[in-house]
Amino acid sequence: MLEQLLNLAEIRSQLLAPRIDWTWTWLTVFGLMIGLIAISYGTRPGVIARATTKEAIRQPLFLLLLVLSALVLIVNSIVPFFTFEDEGKMLTECGLATLLIAGALLAVWTAGTSITSEIEGKTAMTLLSKPIDRRQFLFGKYIGILQAVIWMFLILTLLFAVLTFFKVGYDQKEQSLDQTPLWQWIRISDIELPVPHPDRMSVVGSILPGIALTFMQVAVLGAISVTVATRLPMVMNLVICFAVFVVGNLTEIIVNSSVEGQANESVIFTARLISMVVPSLSAFNISSAVATGRVVPQDYLGLSLVYASAYIGAMLLLGFLLFEDRDLA
Template sequence: MLANLTAASSGLLFDAASTVSSGLLVGQIGDWMPSWATPIYAISVGLLLGAIVAAVFYGVLALLSFLPPLGTLASNPTRGSVVSLILGGGIGVLLCTRFAPSSEEYAQSLYLPLLIAGVILGYAIVYGMWYRTRQEWFDILGEGIVPYILSTLGVFALIGMLGTYYVTDPLQFVQSLRQVHVFSDGTVVTPLTVPGADASVGPDEAIFHPQKLDYDLRSMSELIIETNKTIMLGDGSSIAEFSRKPTRIDAGERMVYRYEDRDVPPLPADPSQLHIQNRELDPATVTFTITTVPKVPQATQAVAIGVVIFFLISALVAFRQAAPRVWALALSTAKNEMAQTLYLILLAIGIFGVVVFSIYPFNTLGDDIRMFKDSSVTLIMVLAMLQAVWSAGTSVSEEIEGRTALTVLSKPVSRRSFLLGKYAGIMMSIAVMFLIIGTVLLLLMSYKPIYDARETARALPAWQMGFEEIMSTIPVLGLYFMQTMSIAAIAVALATRLPLLSNLITCLVIYVIGNLTQPLVASARGENPLVGFVGNLIAIVVPNLNIFNVQSAMDSGNQVPWIYLAASFNYLVVFAVAIWMVAMLLFEDRDLA
């Protein structure tokens, strides 16, 4: 009896201890989970927003495809391309007019990306209305790299939605999406006329006139008040009703309020309480220039992610429907390369390496996040470049040597389409690798500030810190993907003449020299003229890959501006076109028999 009682007591104590430890564990998760889940939720909202907009957009185009003139517009490839280019060019010009005004600095860097975006949208509209596109939507979503892309993004979005319970005010974030200014900068200019003061009374006794001005201090980022007469801003019609000191603005004065300066706003929190006193006899014209941002500023970046997803889907649709032969070659190449053992090994190494870097103590006295970011993106780029060069050797060199290319070219496929299809297929497989490993990196990047804080017994960071780390990593991934595209273009061009091993060595040399060219030229400036001449000559012949290298910015903790991605994209396009011309020269007279 006593033994049974003792055993029962021990069991109860064990259950109680388990319950307490479980409660502590849940409590600990509840402490740090909002800081991790909220950034993931914010990005997931952007992904879902882009998917919803794309679904609605192409749903409307599918309905328009039932109209015979529109549904058969792309049946003739020449007619479809001409209409797409005209429509896309018009859209591109409108985008440049809106988002790249000539008065702004570096606006010229946006012209080419916006024009290309317009052309993609033009092709997407014309071929989205094609009746065959309506019939082939399930095939589009289920072939090639599309399932891998949708699955990866879907898993990320699912993780974000599952963490909604721990998200800090998810409803406010969704409501902030409506406050994002997609086609404007959020600036509204409102002039108000205030009657002059009564000549029979002094300036201090002039009437405070109520004004109708729509604003919200919580979303106001900047306020500029200009007046041609001396005025006073108050929150009541008389001194007895004032709850704050009135603000005086002299004639010709320009008052500027910025939220980031943490100044006291000159306007009352309730717009209905705004009253203005004109201290002069003539009517006053008071101009309010109000710039607003969403109440949750991160909603703007979530919308930007949605726009990227929409254009990604549009690019895939336009590519598949407008260039079916090149798409078929690219699809075959991508599926073949992604099924290779090397691809799976590199993918596993990338995921494992990113996970290890996230918990590895770099002992940098507070800079572990930067080291984690730098090491991870560099690892992804190196693995992707290795896969790109290997794919160029196996899918181009070996097919030429094995006479497989002759069989492909005996069909109605030109050599130009053959090279474009091979390059597109290689980059599709590389894009999937970047996306999968990059997704793991972003999930861990959101947790890294929390992990470091827990390891050093510091206070848990706000969720905005994890979000900023994620958003500062995405541009770096984009730049390193562009650098991989450059090396892949060189590898495909060389693969028309060189075997795999020679191609690999040549690309390695070009990669090293390309990243050292700019520092060498800069260091030789003002020194030996011969050294400077040789450096400039190498810079012309070898691509300047240092443009895509932002390691110094990451080491200093500076975020890469998005405008820099546009400038780098311009260089990539020009370089890719030049390499493609060289590749055609090398491949045009290559004997395949």
């Protein structure tokens, strides 16, 4: 695992180059959405997933996080960061951080209220008395939480894209440059139609890989939260997920420091243990690419998706084992 993390860091430094092809990326996103729809409406866990999604969206926390995140995005697009030519990059970094915090809070809180509360309130026995086993119950809960996060991300991503679209001209005005027009007129059958200017849309497109990686990080934290919720109360769930979030974003630094700094055996052992247990959430962080104005190619997105899927699968399998012999009576 230590060598894999080092290789992932090396691959990331090589892949963060100014080149990108969106073909396979959009096909992957389309395939994942079709898969979620098929699970929700074509399987037994889908019944649990749809009910969990409705429950998550109806709870006050969803609306609260949505409104607060939208306000933060709007304020960040208006208030200057005093970074001269890097206002757009700072907006992107702050926007991605806002989506990450909102999505993680929604996933962890929903796992606690939806799984832990039903187990402690004995309502899970009612569901499990029907032709749904414990694994289907837990898997459906995770899919439902994931779908609620997707709805929040869709709304915030649309707002984020609109703010970024207009931020391009604002930054050009502040730098005394010629402003890129909002629209470009194209002629179709002797009719001129306005379309968003491609230069502005290219800037909007550059934030989409960061949003995808942020969603992967939230999905990993959601899987951890669902697993923890099978045994521990909500408060402990929040504490554990927060600790994983902090340590997971420092895993790469800890591993590199222990290897390159020629640390003693105890430090190296601790670094290896952390890298084996805690996910390397720093793999989903593209702040370095944003700071240098580079884009994230689909190669890196694919590797990150494989890594996230493998860790999510492992955590759900652990959750199945922990929930299998849990006394629900």
